[in-house]
Amino acid sequence: MKAAVFYGPGDVRIENKPVARIASEEILIKVHACGVCGTDVHIFEGAKGSAEVNPPVVLGHEFSGEIIETGSLATRFHIGDRVTIDPNIFCGKCRFCQRGQVHLCENLKAIGVTQDGGFAELVAVPEKQAHKLPDSVSLEAGAMVEPIACCLHGIDLAGIQTGDTVLIVGGGTIGMIMLQLAQLAGAARIFLSEPDAKKRMLAKEMGADEVVDPQENSVPELIREMSGGGVNVAIECVGSKATVNDAIDSCDRGGRVMLFGLAAPDCEVSIHPFDIFQRELTIRSSFVNPFTHARAIELLAAERLKIAPLVSQNMPLEKLNEVLADAKLRQEGKIVIRPDLTK
Numbered sequence: 001m002k003a004a005v006f007y008g009p010g011d012v013r014i015e016n017k018p019v020a021r022i023a024s025e026e027i028l029i030k031v032h033a034c035g036v037c038g039t040d041v042h043i044f045e046g047a048k049g050s051a052e053v054n055p056p057v058v059l060g061h062e063f064s065g066e067i068i069e070t071g072s073l074a075t076r077f078h079i080g081d082r083v084t085i086d087p088n089i090f091c092g093k094c095r096f097c098q099r100g101q102v103h104l105c106e107n108l109k110a111i112g113v114t115q116d117g118g119f120a121e122l123v124a125v126p127e128k129q130a131h132k133l134p135d136s137v138s139l140e141a142g143a144m145v146e147p148i149a150c151c152l153h154g155i156d157l158a159g160i161q162t163g164d165t166v167l168i169v170g171g172g173t174i175g176m177i178m179l180q181l182a183q184l185a186g187a188a189r190i191f192l193s194e195p196d197a198k199k200r201m202l203a204k205e206m207g208a209d210e211v212v213d214p215q216e217n218s219v220p221e222l223i224r225e226m227s228g229g230g231v232n233v234a235i236e237c238v239g240s241k242a243t244v245n246d247a248i249d250s251c252d253r254g255g256r257v258m259l260f261g262l263a264a265p266d267c268e269v270s271i272h273p274f275d276i277f278q279r280e281l282t283i284r285s286s287f288v289n290p291f292t293h294a295r296a297i298e299l300l301a302a303e304r305l306k307i308a309p310l311v312s313q314n315m316p317l318e319k320l321n322e323v324l325a326d327a328k329l330r331q332e333g334k335i336v337i338r339p340d341l342t343k
Contacts, residue, residue, distance in 0.1 A: 001016065001017055001018075001019050001120060001121040001122045002014065002015075002016060002017075002120065002121050002317060002339065003015055003016075003017045003058050003116070003119065003120035003121065003317075004058060004059070004060075004119040004120065004317050004320045004321075004337075005017070005055075005056050005057070005058055006043065006044070006053070006055050006056065006057055006058070006059050007055050007056050008046075008055050009044065009045060009046035010044065010045070010046075010325070012044065012059075012320055012321045012324065014317055014318055014320075017058075017120070019122055020116070020122070020123075020124040021124075022069060022070075022071050022124045023071055023124075024071040024072045024073040024074070025071055025073045025074055025126055025127055025128070026071045026074060026124045026125060026126055026127060027067050027069065027070050027071065027074050027077060027083075027124070027125060027126075027127050027130060028067070028068050028069035028070075028122060028123075028124050029063075029065040029066065029067055029068070029083065029085075029122065029123050029124075029125060029130075030065050030066045030067075030068050030121065030122055031060075031063050031064075031065040031118050031120060031121060031122065031123055031339050032063075032064055032065045032066065032139040032140075032142075032143070032338070032339075032340070033063060033064055033065075033139055033140055033142070033143035033314070033336050033337070033338055034060040034062060034063035034117070034118035034119055034143060034336065034337045034338075034339075035062035035063070035143050035144065035146075035147065035334060035335070035336050035337075036062075036320070036323050036324070036330065036334070036335045036336070036337060037061065037062055037146075037147065038239070038262040039061070039113070039262060040059050040060065040061075040112075040324060041324055041330070042262060042264070043059060043113070044059075044324040044325070047264065047265050048265065049110065049113040050088065050108065050110050050113055050287075050288055051108045051109060051110050051113050051114050052114070053113055053114065054114070057113075057114070057115065057116060057117075058112070058116035058117050058118075058119055058120050058123070059112050059113070059117055059119050060112040060117035060118035060119035060120070060337070061085075061087035061110060061111055061112030061113060061117050061118065061146060062087075062112075062118070062143055062144070062145075062146040062147060063084070063085060063112075063117070063118030063123070063143055063146075064082070064083065064084040064085070064133065064139045064140075064142030064143045064145070065082075065083065065118075065123075065139065066080060066081070066082055066083075066139075067079055067080065067081045067082075067083060067130075068122070070127070071127070073127075074127040076127055076130075077127065077130060077132065081132055082132065082133045082139055082142065083130040083131060083132055083133060083142075084130070084131050084133055084142040084143070084145040084146070084293070084297070085111060085118070085125055085129050085130055085131070085146070086129050086130075086131065086146070086149070086289065086293045087110045087111040087112050087113070087117065087129065087146065088103065088108060088109075088110050088288050088289065089108070089109040089110065089111070089126065089129060090102040090103070090105035090107070090108055091105055091106070091107040091108075093107075094106040094107055101290075102290055102291075103153075103287055103288045103289070103290040104287070111123070111125055111129065118337075119317060119320055119337055119339075120317075120339065121317075121339045121340075131145070131293050131294060131297060133297065134297065134301045136301050136303075137297060137300045137301050140308075140311070140336070141300050141307050141308075142300075143336060144300075144307050144310075144311075144334075145293060145296045145297055145300070146289065146293070146296075147173065147174060147177065148177055148296035148299065148300070148305065148307075149289035149292040149293045149295070149296040150174075150286070150288060150289040150292070151174060151177045151178055151181055151260075152181065152289070152292040152295055152296055153286050153287075153288070153289050153290060153292050154178070154235070154258055154260045154286035155178065155181040155182065155185060155235075155258075156292075157258060157284055157286050158233050158235055158256060158258040159233070159256055160182055160185040160186065160187055160232075160233050161186065161232070162185075162186030162188075163186065163187075163188045164186070164187050164188060164231075164232040164233055165187065165188060165189045165190075165191070165227050165231040165232050165233075165252075166182045166187040166189070166190045166191070166231055166232065166233045166234070166235065167190075167191045167192070167193065167223055167231040167233070167234040167235070167247065167250050167251075168182065168190065168191070168192040168193070168203075168208070168235050168237060169192075169193045169219070169234065169235065169236045169237055169238060169243045169246055169247050169250075169261075170193070170194060170236070170237035170238035170243060170261060171192055171193075171194030171196065171199035171200060171202070171203050171211075172199070172237065172238075172333075172334075173310045173333065173334040174237045174260065174261070175192065175194065175203075175235075175237040175238075176199075176202065176203065176206055176309075176310050177305065177310070178235050178237055178260070179192060179203060179206050179207065179208055180206060180207070180304075180305050180306065181305075182233075182235070183207050184299075184304060187233075189209045189210075189227070190207065190208050190209050191208065191209065191210045191211070191212060191223055191226065191227070191231065192208040192210075192211050192212070193211075193212045193213075193214050193219045193223075193243075193246060194211065194212075194213070194214075195213060195214055195215045196331065197213075200213065202309060205309075206306065206309075210226055214242075214243075214246065219246040219249075219250060220246060220249035220250045223250040224250065224252075227252070229252045229253075230250055230251050230252030230253070230255060231250055231251055231252060231255060232251075232252060232254070232255055232256065233251075233255065233256045233257075233258070234246075234247035234248070234250050234251050234255065234256075234257050234258070235247070235258045235260055236257065236258065236259050236260055236261050237260050237261045238261040239261030239262045239263035239264070239267070240261070240263065240267065241267060241268070241269050243261065244259060244261075244263070244269045245269060247259070248271065248276075248281065248283065251279065251281055252279075253278075253279045253280060254279070254280050254281075255279065255281050255282070256281070256282045256283075256284075257281060257282065257283045257284070258284060258285070258286060259283065259284070259285040259286075260285070260286050271283075310333060310334050311333060311334045311335075311336055312332040312333025312334060312335060313332070313333075313335050313336070314335075314336050314337075314338045314341065315335060315336070315337055315338065315341065316337070316338060316339070316341035316342055316343045317337060317339050317341075318343040319337075319343065320337055323335050323337075
C-alpha cells in the first residue's frame with residue numbers, strides 16, 4: 001500500500017509499505033480522506049505532537065474511511081461500514097484515567113502520532129477508537145469529526161452562557177468551527193478577528209456579527225468600543241503571542257479566555273497578574289477531545305454545522321510534503337489528503 005512516512009523534521013517520503021496484519025481487536029480501514037492539522041505541521045517542523053513522536057511513522061489523525069477487514073474479536077462493526085476515528089488512546093490505569101481525565105493520560109498514545117495514521121491508503125486501528133458514520137454524513141465530512149470534537153471540548157470549557165458576547169481570534173478552520181459552536185451555545189453577539197479578507201467575508205456568511213482586521217486596528221480597543229467594554233468570552237484559535245494578548249485584552253471584567261490555538265513550544269506570553277486579578281479573568285486551555293466524537297457526529301447528522309466551505313483543496317498523498325512545508329498554501333483553508341487521488 002502507498003503511505004506518507006515521516007522520518008524526521010522536513011522529511012516525509014511516499015513509500016510502498018506492506019499491509020499491516022491486524023490484531024484480533026483491530027479493524028483495517030481503507031482511508032477515504034485525512035485532514036492536514038496544525039499538529040501535523042508542528043511534528044513536521046520538529047515539535048512534539050499530542051504525544052512524543054518516534055519516527056518512522058505515518059502521520060494523520062483526522063480521517064475517515066471504510067472498513068475492509070475486522071479482527072476476530074472486533075464485533076461492533078462489519079466490513080463495508082463507514083467510520084471515523086478518535087485517534088487518542090488512553091491507558092485506563094494511570095492516576096488521570098482513574099480520575100476520569102482520560103485526555104490527560106500519562107501514557108497517551110495517538111493514531112497518526114505515536115503509531116501509523118491516516119496519510120496512507122490503509123490503516124489498522126483498535127476497534128474501540130472507531131465511530132460509525134450515519135448514512136447522512138459523508139466520508140468527506142467524517143474526516144472533520146476529530147477537529148469538531150476538539151472544538152466541542154474547548155467550547156464546553158469556555159463556558160459560554162446564553163446572551164454572552166464572544167470574540168473568536170483567528171478565522172481558520174478551527175475559528176470557523178468555534179464561531180458556529182458559539183452560535184449554538186447561545187452567544188448574543190460574536191466578533192471575529194482575522195487578517196485575511198476572504199476569511200473575514202466567510203465569517204460574516206457564517207454568522208459573525210462583526211469582523212476585525214488586526215493589521216488595520218487595535219483589536220482590544222475596537223472590541224471594547226463595539227461591545228461596550230469588552231467581551232464575556234474570548235476564544236484564541238491561532239497560537240501566537242500577539243493573538244493571545246488580543247484575546248486577554250479584549251475581555252471585560254469577569255471574562256473568560258480560552259487558549260485553543262496550537263502555539264509553538266517555545267512561545268512565551270507576558271501577562272500582568274494585577275490586571276488579571278482586577279478584572280477577575282479566567283484563563284484556561286483545552287487539550288484534545290475526551291468523549292466528544294459522538295456529539296460531533298450528531299451535529300453533522302443534524303446539519304447544524306457548515307463544513308464544506310472550510311475545505312480549500314483535496315490533494316493526493318504525493319502533495320503532502322508540499323502542504324506541510326508551505327504555510328501560504330495552508331493559509332487558503334483546510335487541506336484534505338485523498339489517497340485515492342493521483343498526482
